[in-house]
Amino acid sequence: MSRTRVRTPLRTTVLAGTAVLTAALTACSGGGGGSSTGGDGKAKPETRITVNLSGKQARPGSPVEVTLAEGRLAQVTVTDSKGATLDGKVSADGRTWTSTRNAAPGTGYTVEARDAGGGTAKADFATAAPEKVNKLSLAPGKNSTVGIAQPLSIVFDHPVKDKAAVEKALKVTTSNNTEGSWGWMQDWSGKDRVDWRPKEYWEPGTKVTLDARLNGVDSGPDGGWFVRDYATGFTVGRNQVVKVDLDGHRLKLVRDGQLVRDVPMSAGTPGGEKASWRGRTVLMSKEGTINMRSETVGLGDAYDKMVDYSMRLTWSGMYAHAAPWNARYMGNANRSSGCIGMTDDNARWVYDQVQVGDPFEIEGADAKGTQALNNGYGEWNLSWSEWQAKSALR
Secondary structure, eight states, rough: EEEEEESSOOOEEEEEEEEEEEEEEOOOOOOOOOOOEEEOOOOOOOOOEEESSSOOOOSSSSEEEEEEESOOOOEEEEEEEEEEEOEEEEOOOSSSSEEEEOOOTTTTEEEEEEEETOOEEEEEEEEEOSSOOEEEESSOTEEEEEEEEOOEEESSSOOOHHHHHHHTTTTEETTTTEEEOOOOEEEESSSSEEEESSOOOOOOOOOEEEEEEOTTTTTTTOOBBOSSSSEEEEEOOOEEEEEEEETTEEEEEEEEEEEEEEEEEEEEEEOTTSSSSEEEEEOOEEEEEEEEEGOOOOOOTSSSEEEEEEEEEOSSOOOEOGGGGGGTTTTTTOOOOSEEEEEEEHHHHHHOOTTTTOEEEOOOOEEEEEOOTTTTOOOGOOOHHHHHHSSOOO
């Protein structure tokens, strides 16, 4: 049952789990009994205010509703235990105020209402603590500068069954009103993931922000509640595309539509698992010198090497990197274990030029197929309509 405090005597009852605050709302304190006196000397009747949530174990996940039995609400403020307030709107008839955000789990709230005559009332309630909490990871990193193909990507710790509720809480804002859409998939790790991709590659200089207003959203069975909001943002860098011709054994860097450099390369050996993937992929990370071992990608004990200028393209282990041991094949044959290999000098130059989020457009028959949607950032291999269909709100 809600605890109430008003400036004139009040009566509190509980009806069907809803806190009912009965108070004489007046512009000044004083008066006894069930009424007060207005400026005309006449008695002012008691006014009832109801709050849909009450007690110390109220169920979270729904908006807070404050209803006035008679008259019009002028203002309602709902403040949580950390001092943050819930935004809301008063209905057209002035009777009901509804918050635009849900009440979050494990949170105390104070409700303060004022009517058109200046009278006030106050109530407190708290929501039950969550049995399970869902969290997430975001890419790209906050305040980063990325290439024109970089999507926003969110991977969740626990399953998201109510995808529509989660997607509604994710707001993307761009500096130039870029058209885009969310799309759901299972990440390579097996976790639920949602990405936001623009219809076409980003315009250079675009500023992108994500406001994930998830506090108080239930992700569904086995997923748990979100208990905080998230935010990130990035800027789109220069316009450049890496074009890879598997059949011609060439890699070209194109910037602002102009060819900057054309280098020979050798990609994966065709005809089996060592072949490269084709399609439009995205540079995921620049990892420098790393140890590559064939058994980690299901190729037995074929190699175990320290590899320089490594640029990750897929989760399954496809990179562009330096491969001086394969120099005799560069420009004339594909003889690697799936990666795009270049000389040390060429790999160093490409590594220095590319930015995370740059598209690698890989074409040719010497491939084992098209990169999968979740194997890195494979969304650019879907048409716009196919990508839009992966939104939970379509």
